[in-house]
Amino acid sequence: MSHALVVDRALVVIALRRRLAYRTQWLFALALGGGAMLISMTMWQNLIGNGTLSGYDWDSMRAYVIIGFIAATMVFGGADWHIADRILDGHIAVDLTKPVDFQRARAAEYIGSMLSTMPTVLAGVIGAWLLFDPPGPATPLAGVLTALSFALMFPLAFGITYLSILVCFWTKRYLGIMWLREALLGFFSGLMIPLAFMPGWLQTLSWALPFAHFTATPSAIYLGRVDTEGAFGLIAAEAAWAVGLWFGARLIFRRAVRKVTVHGG
């Protein structure tokens, strides 16, 4: 294993261990995420009943809500504050004296923190499966591509989060940026309501943004709402966003690092 990969692995493990140190955080995440999923299920069951809404019947909506739960737990469980705090309180000074690429190191830490959500995801999905018995993937290939879409959420979530955190170099505040990012992600991903419920132009806009890949993409693939070619296209778009945001963030960091001001020792 190359030296850089050894460092990546060490940072992933350390971020994971930092999260594992706080057991109550898991329980809260499970209670919050599970609670939101139960409320969502109840609401959609009442709305859909035995019919369909914008192409969703109760069967497909059950799977949709579970996919949304997985995506939300993963993406909202990342340690964004940890990175933002280091920029805002000046600890970035310490990071910049280490022989590692700043972005890559933060990516490893962020992915480690996302991995720490896996027990919550697993417990939530098992519980939901037992309670709601959702349908399986449309085809075995759709199942594999859904898993791939979830895997791509790791770099994509990092890209979006990291880019938004870099704004702190200019704003010197993070809370508002975080709220904005989470609101955009919640709305345009289809987490709040499936994109199919939106007017055509808003659907087009949503699909043109990276946020759609957090629920709309895996659910469309899983439920067979896109054919195989379409599924591959969505996966390619998700991967392209992850790569594009990675390199875009590099460009922005180059400018942002000139803005570093660490006062007071």
Next chain:
Amino acid sequence: MPILEARSLTKNFRRPDKASGFKGAVKHLAQRKYKNYTAVDGIDLKIEAGESVAYVGPNGAGKSTTVKLLTGILKPSEGTVRVMGRDPHVERIANAYDIGVLFGQRTQLWWDLPVEESLKLLKHMYGVSDADYKARIERFDELLDLGEFMPALARTLSLGQRMRADLACALIHDPKMVYLDEPTIGLDISVKDRLRAFLRELVNDGTTLLLTSHDLADIEEVCERIVVIDKGVIAYDGPIVELKAHYITTKAVHLVLEGPADVPALSEKFPEYAWAAGEAASEVVVTYESARFTTAEVLADVTGHLQPRDLSLSEPSIEDVIRRLYAGELTK
């Protein structure tokens, strides 16, 4: 070639210029105004390999900003820095392998993990071999007593333990150039002594050291050269011995007499010395130029006339000299 060279190093910052209170905040929201200020103003600095340099100055003088410029954290507004021939801001990662940095006010330990885990992660980052890591940890343990808190979570450490652990983190890769920014801040005297002994050993082993501190005992015990900075400008740069020889030109004898001291009469009797009243009525301080008189001569004169109950000798400390440098009373 010097290990570190800074030429005309300058750093300007921009600060919001807003009036106090709610009105000021609202006004600033509508019409943003900023003021530029210069934290480091055209500094020239050369450090040769193996030197131990104290970088001192009052609060806000530009010490920490200079360290951040020299380590590549900040980009200079003007001027250049070369550390082992590299621009530390442009070649940040390559430079990081050769330098060790400790910021007394910012830990590099991972807060929620045992100290040992932080050190192991740094071992991976710097690519330190297992054998070197083991040998260095043993040495740090011997000199800094690391073993007692290696398994402890960083957030549970006392300040002294945290600083010792941070020092180990800064040195785990055996850097050629070490920057220590206030390494003894907030520590008790026994931990300070231990850290200073460790730093002396580090310097004796040939490590180049740049140390900033407000504790002048750190400086006298560890460094040979002193650079004094004030308002972003170097006020003095030279060997500590020379600074003392040049500026510490007087000595004093503190006398405790049987009765009240008559300072005007003493001044008249011994006009070649400076006389001043002490803290108590029976105390008097006689100050003399060490180049003109030996202490023995002064004592012979004074004790022949006064028969003091007690006496003690003192000379101005480096602290006095630096205080006067800060106050602008002394020049380079």
